[in-house]
Each structure stands twice: as C-alpha cells, then as structure tokens.
Amino acid sequence: MITVALAGKPNAGKSTFYTAATMADVDVANYPFTTIDANRGVTHVRTECPCLDREERCGNENCRDGKRYVPVELLDVAGLVPGAHEGKGLGNQFLDELTNADVVLNVVDASGATNAEGEPVAVGAHDPLDDVDFIEEEMDLWLAGIVDRNWESVERKSRSPDFDLDESITDLLTGFGATEHDVATVLRELEYPDDPKAWTADDREALARAIRRRTKPIVVVANKVDAAPDGAVDRLREGTDKPVIPATADGELALRRAAEAGVLDYDPGDDDFEIVGEVSDGQRAGLDAIRGVMDEYGGTGVQTALNAAVYDLLDRITVFPVQDASKWTDGTGNVLPDAFLLPSGSTPPDLAYAVHTDIGEGYLHAVDARSSRRIGESHELSEGDVIKIVSTAGP
Ligand SMILES: Nc1nc2c(ncn2[C@@H]2O[C@H](COP(=O)(O)OP(=O)(O)OP(=O)(O)O)[C@@H](O)[C@H]2O)c(=O)[nH]1
Ligand SMILES: [Mg+2]
Known part of the structure; x- marks a missing residue:
C-alpha cells in the first residue's frame, strides 16, 4: 500500500489531519510534542467509481454513490524542529519513521500563530514560509548523515575488481526506498569522483539531497486557513515551488464527526455539505464558518491534499x-x-x-x-x- 507521511513542526495540526482522515482517536492539543509515538492508519484517496457508467451503483463498501475511496496508509509522527537531524526535539526518531514514506505532506500552520518550535504566539507573528523549507532541509541533512556514516561500505566494495558504484550506492539506500533506477538517474545529474575514497562530504550531501527529492516528494498543506491572515496562502505559493494545498484539518474533523452522527450529509472531498439533523445555534454558526472556508478554497483541503500527493506527485x-x-x-x-x-x-x-x-x-x-x-x-x-x-x- 502507498504510504503518505504527515511531517511538520509541532502543533501544526498533523494529528488533527490524521484523525480527520482516518477517524482514529489520537491526542490533539495546543502545545508542542503532543504526539510522541507514531500513529499509523488507513485513509483514502478519492476518485470516480467506474460504476457511474452503469445503471446501478456497485455497492462496494468504498463507494458512496459513485465516489470511490481507495485505501492508502497514513503516518502521523512527532513534530520536527530545526536541528532535528542532529537530535533536537524528538528529531531522529521521527526522521527514521519517514524511511517508509512514499510521499510527504508537510503540514504548516498558515495562521502563523505558532513559532518554529510550535509554541503558541499571536496570529501572524510567525512566517509560515520559514516552516516550508526547514522540513526539507532536515530530511536532506538526516539522509546525508546516513550516507556519511555508511560510506565506508562503498569504499570497501570499491577494492573489489567487479565494483559497481551504482549498485553499491543502491545497497546503501534501498532501505530508504531508492531503487537502482533512482540512483542511476540521480548520479547522471551529479558530478563526482570515480573513486569513492575521493568523495567529499559535499559530494555525499549532494547525493543525499537528490535522492531525497526523488524518493520523498513533498506537498505543502497550508493548514489552519480558517484562522490565517488574508494573503497567507498566496504568500506560501509565491515562496515555494511545491504544490500548496490550503486546508482546515479542524474543519474536516468537525464535518466528519457530524456526518458520522447523522447530522450532516457530507462525504470526504465534497465541496459543500447539507445539514440533515438537529443542530444548536452554536453548531450552526460553527458549520457556517467552515462553509465559508470551503467556499473560498473548494473544500476543506484534506482530501485534496491526499489526492495531490498520490495522483499528482506519485503520478498514480x-x-x-x-x-x-x-x-x-x-x-x-x-x-x-x-x-x-x-x-x-x-x-x-x-x-x-x-x-x-x-x-x-x-x-x-x-x-x-x-x-x-x-x-x-x-x-x-x-x-x-x-x-x-x-x-x-x-x-
Ligand atoms: N484553527 C485551527 N486550528 C487547528 C486546525 N487544525 C488543528 N488545529 C489546532 O492546532 C493544535 C495542534 O493540533 P495537533 O493536531 O495536535 O498538532 P500536531 O502537529 O499533531 O502537534 P504535535 O503532535 O505536537 O507535533 C490543536 O489545538 C488543534 O485543535 C485548523 O485547521 N484550524
Ligand atoms: Mg501530533
């Protein structure tokens, strides 16, 4: 099964996204490092069911009136802080969990109401753009560390007459999800000495960065758009070349819970919902606020982010x-x-x-x-x- 990992600084809303997407119960709180042990569950990407071309709907448990949900694995891990690759925060432990991921959703707090360590600050006091690059940087340097620590194995193999550089590097990186094809493609784009003993730390870091980019593509989830200042999403989009999906994980969670309770008619990924049960004035106001965000962005963004990761980045x-x-x-x-x-x-x-x-x-x-x-x-x-x-x- 494809594995999608949620990454991001503490308090960005990863576990809220995870709960909304899997409907599993996990800890969510407004302070850093709420999550310590990784959560692993099943969520879905959404597509059209082929049964729409037939007279009757198929009745499959993953089909709701022609909306077809296809299972993927979702991983929720501890928050990352700058310096994580050197062990800051809960650093390395989290990064090791990422080894299994096929694609990463970098959840950022678009409201700017949490600092780099995930501590609450005033809305807009922190620039979310800072949170986009550092995740990538931490992942790159973490992998560079692994390559560094294991490079000796490549050097050793180079003494053998049938030494093959691509093969030795693939051996080193298969655990990270890199295939021989990935390694060959990446090496073609890099300049490096033939003899592994002549490789510098910079050569290894360049290799690690290129492999990471290829094997762990990133979608930026601009979470908490419901609380974000005007223009926050545009600013993120202008500042990165990665796809940016505006989202309200909190909003999605509220809708799914209400749908489960029979109060709403809503399927994940819909751009609107209908109130079909009894709600209090307070609940109605809350739902209206979520609808306002959905109108602006075409939905809550949770399903859009999952679909972008699997169908666009992984090209499935x-x-x-x-x-x-x-x-x-x-x-x-x-x-x-x-x-x-x-x-x-x-x-x-x-x-x-x-x-x-x-x-x-x-x-x-x-x-x-x-x-x-x-x-x-x-x-x-x-x-x-x-x-x-x-x-x-x-x-
Ligand atoms: N306004 C708003 N708040 C949100 C949203 N999503 C999550 N939150 C809040 O943000 C806080 C942190 O949420 P968590 O899901 O625990 O964040 P996390 O990224 O898992 O945090 P750590 O486990 O500490 O790394 C909680 O108070 C959530 O209710 C959202 O879409 N909008
Ligand atoms: Mg968490």
Missing part, C-alpha cells in the same frame, strides 16, 4: 481488475471489488503482477471490460480502466 492511476468482463465482478459476484493505484504508464501485465505474482507470471492476455476488446501487452492503462486479466494462474 486507479485501475479496477475484474474476473467477469461483462458483469464487472469477481468470482463471487462482487461488482468492482478492487482498486489498484498503479504508476501511470502501467500495462496489463503490470496490473497482473500487482494483483498477484502468480497471475503476473501466468499472464496470457487482458480485456478492456468497457469495450470488451482485447488489449495488447504494451497498452498503457488509464485512470478508471476496468480490466479482466486472463492468466494460467487465474480462476
């Missing part, structure tokens, strides 16, 4: 494998039972392997269930494709 598409190409069902009659988030450019054999190694190895051909036509082995799949795989290992 959703593909739905089925066994019956006319009914779009699995062997027991469930309509559109599964959804896979494949890298864009994936082919039918890639889907077969994603379903199961045996299905991949026994791959014979595939059928596009929409057109009932066979598709070739090198056919590039698209978002929302419904595909029947025929395999010697299949049912």
Whole structure:
C-alpha cells in the first residue's frame, strides 16, 4: 500500500489531519510534542467509481454513490524542529519513521500563530514560509548523515575488481526506498569522483539531497486557513515551488464527526455539505464558518491534499481488475471489488503482477471490460480502466 507521511513542526495540526482522515482517536492539543509515538492508519484517496457508467451503483463498501475511496496508509509522527537531524526535539526518531514514506505532506500552520518550535504566539507573528523549507532541509541533512556514516561500505566494495558504484550506492539506500533506477538517474545529474575514497562530504550531501527529492516528494498543506491572515496562502505559493494545498484539518474533523452522527450529509472531498439533523445555534454558526472556508478554497483541503500527493506527485492511476468482463465482478459476484493505484504508464501485465505474482507470471492476455476488446501487452492503462486479466494462474 502507498504510504503518505504527515511531517511538520509541532502543533501544526498533523494529528488533527490524521484523525480527520482516518477517524482514529489520537491526542490533539495546543502545545508542542503532543504526539510522541507514531500513529499509523488507513485513509483514502478519492476518485470516480467506474460504476457511474452503469445503471446501478456497485455497492462496494468504498463507494458512496459513485465516489470511490481507495485505501492508502497514513503516518502521523512527532513534530520536527530545526536541528532535528542532529537530535533536537524528538528529531531522529521521527526522521527514521519517514524511511517508509512514499510521499510527504508537510503540514504548516498558515495562521502563523505558532513559532518554529510550535509554541503558541499571536496570529501572524510567525512566517509560515520559514516552516516550508526547514522540513526539507532536515530530511536532506538526516539522509546525508546516513550516507556519511555508511560510506565506508562503498569504499570497501570499491577494492573489489567487479565494483559497481551504482549498485553499491543502491545497497546503501534501498532501505530508504531508492531503487537502482533512482540512483542511476540521480548520479547522471551529479558530478563526482570515480573513486569513492575521493568523495567529499559535499559530494555525499549532494547525493543525499537528490535522492531525497526523488524518493520523498513533498506537498505543502497550508493548514489552519480558517484562522490565517488574508494573503497567507498566496504568500506560501509565491515562496515555494511545491504544490500548496490550503486546508482546515479542524474543519474536516468537525464535518466528519457530524456526518458520522447523522447530522450532516457530507462525504470526504465534497465541496459543500447539507445539514440533515438537529443542530444548536452554536453548531450552526460553527458549520457556517467552515462553509465559508470551503467556499473560498473548494473544500476543506484534506482530501485534496491526499489526492495531490498520490495522483499528482506519485503520478498514480486507479485501475479496477475484474474476473467477469461483462458483469464487472469477481468470482463471487462482487461488482468492482478492487482498486489498484498503479504508476501511470502501467500495462496489463503490470496490473497482473500487482494483483498477484502468480497471475503476473501466468499472464496470457487482458480485456478492456468497457469495450470488451482485447488489449495488447504494451497498452498503457488509464485512470478508471476496468480490466479482466486472463492468466494460467487465474480462476
Ligand atoms: N484553527 C485551527 N486550528 C487547528 C486546525 N487544525 C488543528 N488545529 C489546532 O492546532 C493544535 C495542534 O493540533 P495537533 O493536531 O495536535 O498538532 P500536531 O502537529 O499533531 O502537534 P504535535 O503532535 O505536537 O507535533 C490543536 O489545538 C488543534 O485543535 C485548523 O485547521 N484550524
Ligand atoms: Mg501530533
């Protein structure tokens, strides 16, 4: 499963985002380092369900009237402070947790009401732009430290006659999620000495930065927009080349709880909601305030941020494998039972392997269930494709 990690300074709203996105109960409070042990849970990205092209909705537990939710893992970790890579705050512990992440949501407090250490200050007293770069810097320097400490292994291997630099560096970085292809691509863009013993600390740091950029892309979540001064989001957007998603994690949490209590008609990622139950005047005022933020930004931003991370930065598409190409069902009659988030450019054999190694190895051909036509082995799949795989290992 794809892992999305929430990173950011303390008190930015990571755990609030996590609770809203997973509906799991975790500690949230207005002081730094509320979270110490990482929280790990399941959230979803949202897409259109292919069942919208049929007469009836599919009834899958992850489909709400054609809004299809595809599971991804979400990780909530301790807040990071400047100097974390050297162990400041709860530093290294958090950074090690990031090793498993495929993509990072850097949650910043767009209201500027918390300083670099996450302590409360007056609204606008802290510049949120400062919080954007330092997370990246901490991640880069942390990885540079790992490369430094383990470089000796590369030097040692270089004495062997069949030494391969790409391979040795890949060995060093696989634990961080870097493939041989990542390493080769990054090395092509860098200048460095052939002999690993001649590499300087700067050479290693340049390698670490490039690998981090490639393997842990970042979306900036401009959280607490409900309390942010005018222009705060624009300022963030002008100050960084990363995607910036305005959000109110707190607002999303309120909506999900109210929806769960049957008071609201709201599905995650909707740009509006409807009050369908009894609410007090105070609750109505609170909901109206959230609606004001949603009107301005097109929603609460929580779903938008998750979708941006998975569909834009990781460049994934959703593909739905089925066994019956006319009914779009699995062997027991469930309509559109599964959804896979494949890298864009994936082919039918890639889907077969994603379903199961045996299905991949026994791959014979595939059928596009929409057109009932066979598709070739090198056919590039698209978002929302419904595909029947025929395999010697299949049912
Ligand atoms: N106004 C406003 N406050 C928010 C929002 N999201 C979170 N908060 C508040 O910000 C404070 C910190 O929230 P947490 O979710 O605990 O922050 P954290 O980033 O997990 O903090 P640490 O675990 O200490 O690193 C709490 O008081 C939240 O209620 C938001 O969208 N708007
Ligand atoms: Mg927390």
